[in-house]
Amino acid sequence: MIAPNAVHEILGRHQLADGLPFVMDLERSHGSWIHDSRTGDEFLDFFTCFASWPIGYNHPGMLEPEFRKEIELVARNKPANSDIYTSHMADFVETFATRVTPEGFPHHFWIDGGALAVENAIKVAFDWKARKVGIDKVDDGNQLVVLHFNAAFHGRTGYTMSLTNTVPDKIALFPKFDWPRVHNPAIEFAQDGSIANDIEAEEARACAEIEAAFAKYENRVAAILIETMQGEGGDNHFRPEFFQALRGYADQHEALLIYDEVQVGFFGSGTPWMWQQLGVAPDIVAFGKKTQVCGIYASKRVDEVADNVFVRSSRINSTWGANLVDMVRSKRMIEIILDEKLHENAVERGEQFVTGLRALAGEHAGVSNVRGVGTLIAFTCENNSSRDALLAHLMDNKILALASGEVSVRFRMPLVVTAEEIDLALERIGTCLPIIASA
Ligand SMILES: Cc1ncc(COP(=O)(O)O)c(C=O)c1O
Secondary structure, three states: OOOHHHHHHHHHHHOOOOOOOOOEOOOOOEEOEEEEOOOOOEEEEOOHHHHOOOOOEOOHHHOOHHHHHHHHHHHHOOOOOOOOOOHHHHHHHHHHHHHOOOOOOOEEEEEOOHHHHHHHHHHHHHHHHHHHHOOOOOOOOOOOEEEEEOOOOOOOOOHHHHOOOOOHHHOOOOOOOOOOEEOOOOOOEOOOOOEOOOHHHHHHHHHHHHHHHHHHOOOOEEEEEEEOEEOOOOOEEOOHHHHHHHHHHHHHOOOEEEEEOOOOOOOOOOOOOOHHHHOOOOOEEEEOHHHOOEEEEEOHHHHHOOOOOOOOOOOOOOOOOOOHHHHHHHHHHHHHHHHOOHHHHHHHHHHHHHHHHHHHHHHOOOEEEEEEEOOEEEEEEOOHHHHHHHHHHHHHOOEEOEEEOOOEEEEEOOOOOOHHHHHHHHHHHHHHOHHHHHO
């Protein structure tokens, strides 16, 4: 095995290797802590591999002999799940569909990668809309369109390139479709958690732009696509009233309402899906990251079209049909989360963290808009350079966090995070905050 000190140099010889400076020790990392095999240092992980790792490292439930035997078996062979079925796969699908997917969503589709989950949700909608309005040939890239939002991040694949619009460098120079993009009416939170901006005016602006788009693309909008909370674009939260308005537009104009829960889904908010807290059901949800297995679940609205993609073979598909190792791991994680009520822990720890951050924001100029639920927490800095300086300083103080939008810091904790770890994080953040004033 390559020595830890040589890892970056060897990777750099063959690929762009500009990742984090430490080398993760998979055996010694534990709970909320990543162990650096080069130095022995431990980092408090409030980043969780871009919000993709739900229950901490080496959770005792993942070390049980029965689980180890099963995961070792499926790791040795890789069936094409779309056509070759196994008991392991059926076990996972049954567990996910009955314990994680909410009532009323009978259709599932599995694939590797969050962007491809979103991409396939869009394909479901294109197929549905085309059949609904009697189109039998689509030969213009703008004949059917997806209505989406400013500051959205949906991934970096073919269709999602036309929807993602956060950092310009992620999309520049790649050909895109010209699909309707509208204002994102984000809430700004005051120190006491109340709404600080004129959110009704924000929503009115978004709704006016949505109505103009439906008028311009008459009968051509296949879907309204929105992240339940925009992560990469700035941890932007929306009101339930706004989701209700989107539901109304989708119903009125025969478009499917798609939520992208790749970043926020799978218990991170305290409920299996964040939309359940907002109370407005979509037609399709795209998921990934913490679920391990990416994909979509869809409601019976899709069945309004008899020949939909869940009925016709191979309209949507991939060779592997996701990955069996991920399925076995995901099933075990679901059992652990529900048995240990880790989502309830997430809610309590999230409240503790938000309260602590609001107190820090009261003491330090240049920190505002503390927001979030469960393990999905953020605050806003005064400007881009103070935010970047703070993130670097947090890393020096062995706490991992993420940038969000131009000026925000976001934290993505594991569901197992403890009250002591939240206190320690607050202490370290408090130590780092003076850097904002000098940046
Ligand atoms: C909301 C959202 N959608 C889609 C994606 C794309 O997922 P992936 O990187 O697994 O393709 C991401 C990734 O960060 C995301 O945050």
